[in-house]
Amino acid sequence: MDIPLLTIVIIRIYYQIEINFHSHRTAMYVCLCNAVTDTQIRHAVLGGAARMRDLSNCLGVAADCGKCACAANAIRRETLLQIEEAQSLPDAA
């Protein structure tokens, strides 16, 4: 069975980010109103929630008091950059 290259790239990105964020520390709560952690935000971005609106819709981030918006956005942007970097690796193209 032939596994599509895109699937391999997505799995590779997922594991790189997982290793980076889980090997050194535990999850941190970012949104206290909805008990959302940084790990959940990263997983959501990996799953396609590329905009803050997407994170708000799927996790409730910044949907109540909004105090978590800046931190959640920073994690979102960081994760998107990591995805871009992983996709630009020579053997992933």
Ligand code: FES
């Ligand atoms: S801390 Fe996230 S909406 Fe209040």
